[in-house]
Amino acid sequence: MTLEVNNLTVAIDDRVVVNDVSFSVGTGERLGIIGESGSGKSVASLAILGLTPRNATATGSVKLDGEELLGLGDRRLAAIRGREVGIVFQEPRTALNPIRTIGRQLVEPLLVHGLITRRAAHETAIELARTVRIPEPEHAVNLYPHQLSGGQRQRVGIAIALACNPGLLIADEPTTALDVTIQAEIIALFDALVDERGSSLIFITHDLAVLSNVTTRAIVMANGEVIERASVVDLLRDPKHEITAGLVAASVATSWTPSA
Amino acid sequence: MTDSRRIAPVWLSALVRSPGGIIGIATLTLLIASALVSLFWTPYDPSRADAYLSFAAPSAEHLFGTDNSGRDILSRLLTGAQTTLVVALGSAAIAGLVGVAFAVLGSLTPRWVRESTTVLIDVFIAFPTVLLAMMLASVFGGSILVVIVAVGTSFGIIMGRIARSELRRVAGSDYVLAARASGVGPWGVLLRHLLPNVAPVFIVQLSLAAAIATLAEAALSYLGYGAPPGTSSWGRMLSELQPYITVEPLAVLWPGAVITLTVLGFNLLGDALRDATDPRLKRSRTKKSGALS
Numbered sequence: 001m002t003l004e005v006n007n008l009t010v011a012i013d014d015r016v017v018v019n020d021v022s023f024s025v026g027t028g029e030r031l032g033i034i035g036e037s038g039s040g041k042s043v044a045s046l047a048i049l050g051l052t053p054r055n056a057t058a059t060g061s062v063k064l065d066g067e068e069l070l071g072l073g074d075r076r077l078a079a080i081r082g083r084e085v086g087i088v089f090q091e092p093r094t095a096l097n098p099i100r101t102i103g104r105q106l107v108e109p110l111l112v113h114g115l116i117t118r119r120a121a122h123e124t125a126i127e128l129a130r131t132v133r134i135p136e137p138e139h140a141v142n143l144y145p146h147q148l149s150g151g152q153r154q155r156v157g158i159a160i161a162l163a164c165n166p167g168l169l170i171a172d173e174p175t176t177a178l179d180v181t182i183q184a185e186i187i188a189l190f191d192a193l194v195d196e197r198g199s200s201l202i203f204i205t206h207d208l209a210v211l212s213n214v215t216t217r218a219i220v221m222a223n224g225e226v227i228e229r230a231s232v233v234d235l236l237r238d239p240k241h242e243i244t245a246g247l248v249a250a251s252v253a254t255s256w257t258p259s260a
Numbered sequence: 261m262t263d264s265r266r267i268a269p270v271w272l273s274a275l276v277r278s279p280g281g282i283i284g285i286a287t288l289t290l291l292i293a294s295a296l297v298s299l300f301w302t303p304y305d306p307s308r309a310d311a312y313l314s315f316a317a318p319s320a321e322h323l324f325g326t327d328n329s330g331r332d333i334l335s336r337l338l339t340g341a342q343t344t345l346v347v348a349l350g351s352a353a354i355a356g357l358v359g360v361a362f363a364v365l366g367s368l369t370p371r372w373v374r375e376s377t378t379v380l381i382d383v384f385i386a387f388p389t390v391l392l393a394m395m396l397a398s399v400f401g402g403s404i405l406v407v408i409v410a411v412g413t414s415f416g417i418i419m420g421r422i423a424r425s426e427l428r429r430v431a432g433s434d435y436v437l438a439a440r441a442s443g444v445g446p447w448g449v450l451l452r453h454l455l456p457n458v459a460p461v462f463i464v465q466l467s468l469a470a471a472i473a474t475l476a477e478a479a480l481s482y483l484g485y486g487a488p489p490g491t492s493s494w495g496r497m498l499s500e501l502q503p504y505i506t507v508e509p510l511a512v513l514w515p516g517a518v519i520t521l522t523v524l525g526f527n528l529l530g531d532a533l534r535d536a537t538d539p540r541l542k543r544s545r546t547k548k549s550g551a552l553s
């Protein structure tokens with residue numbers, strides 16, 4: 001699955017938060033998007049699937065396998081969301097519905113897109129929980145989100161995003177809210193699952209050290225604009241931009257002091 | 261779905277374990293039982309007057325005594341339960357529908373619909389329930405239906421205003437965004453994610469609506485705008501017996517007591533339901549899962 005984003009500009013009310021951003025991801029390719037919080041990286045990724053707030057307007061072009069997504073009707077977008085493109089969110093504490101069981105939430109994308117029957121839902125939920133290595137999956141599918149730890153909840157989030165085997169996965173800071181030790185586990189799991197499926201991946205983070213474990217190619221965003229494009233290695237060794245240098249320094253500092 | 265069969269007993273058992281829930285269920289059961297039994301049987305014909313039996317003291321023949329016209333108070337209370345039950349459930353049902361409609365219109369729609377709904381809600385809220393009922397009654401004549409419609413709509417609008425801000429908060433939450441990102445359409449989001457998450461607010465408000473409807477029916481019947489003469493109603497009983505309060509206080513006490521008990525029962529049931537349906541409040545049962553966290 002290929003994604004081509006050209007001259008994407010997103011304005012919320014009259015404030016431009018993403019300005020003339022272009023990037024592309026080919027089939028099975030991985031791209032990192034790095035930036036400080038507020039640099040517009042999340043909004044840019046949500047705009048791909050038309051998930052920006054109602055008062056936002058997006059212009060430019062977003063092509064998924066050649067199909068223009070910007071300005072597409074809600075019904076067609078809903079058919080793409082979760083099916084062709086999956087998203088893993090940053091905050092596992094709030095990205096799961098607090099009053100639905102893990103099992104129901106795991107199979108929701110599959111049911112919505114008509115890929116399984118309701119009868120098969122329970123078994124499929126256990127299977128999905130097993131795929132992301134949640135302990136005691138038979139028991140876990142009957143639990144509510146508040147009964148799981150942050151790391152387990154993020155595993156659920158990953159399983160939901162991957163449930164329909166989407167060709168493109170967008171991970172929006174999937175490990176930022178987790179402990180450093182859990183981060184490594186989740187990254188390893190994530191890496192293996194994406195690899196297994198051969199999905200394309202957009203990995204959004206502010207942490208170059210994390211990114212270096214996942215992708216080789218990255219763009220750096222600041223104030224809604226792309227300020228640098230390079231390999232992750234080059235960014236770490238020789239950042240061209242002051243803001244990139246700051247991000248490198250920050251991620252080196254945190255990787256030297258894991259307790260922080 | 262995956263485990264719907266397991267969920268129902270879980271919150272039911274939580275409901276049955278709380279003292280408020282037990283009292284609430286007991287009251288509601290008593291009300292329903294009285295209403296059903298009185299359809300087929302009452303100790304005496306509730307409308308049979310007997311001038312010689314005026315204000316008979318409670319006895320084996322007349323458990324709660326008789327009223328000013330010598331009618332059996334227990335029989336009248338039992339048939340009055342029918343009116344109360346119909347009014348309480350009917351009002352709660354209408355309040356629920358109106359409340360959901362106004363909450364959705366006032367939070368999830370384009371800005372101009374949202375803002376007009378707000379204005380409409382403010383205009384409606386300016387009308388007191390009883391005034392609305394009196395207005396309707398003067399046009400259509402006093403009846404139980406007028407009471408139900410008046411209480412249902414005005415309480416529904418109040419409920420819509422309360423639920424609107426709650427619905428807005430939930431609509432902006434990450435899990436709703438996540439559900440949309442999974443391809444869930446607007447109706448699926450509304451029915452599976454938004455409404456269940458604001459349901460606790462509605463449940464409490466609906467039980468309050470039932471409680472207030474019980475009171476309003478009594479008040480309106482007392483004023484002569486509710487149940488027409490001939491129908492049994494606790495409010496009518498109160499208004500008929502009120503002139504004799506200094507002479508026979510016990511007779512007035514009965515309808516007053518059952519109204520109070522019913523209102524209290526609905527309120528306790530609402531509180532217990534709210535606690536029981538919210539899995540985040542089920543602290544005691546989460547201990548077992550400690551191995552997973």
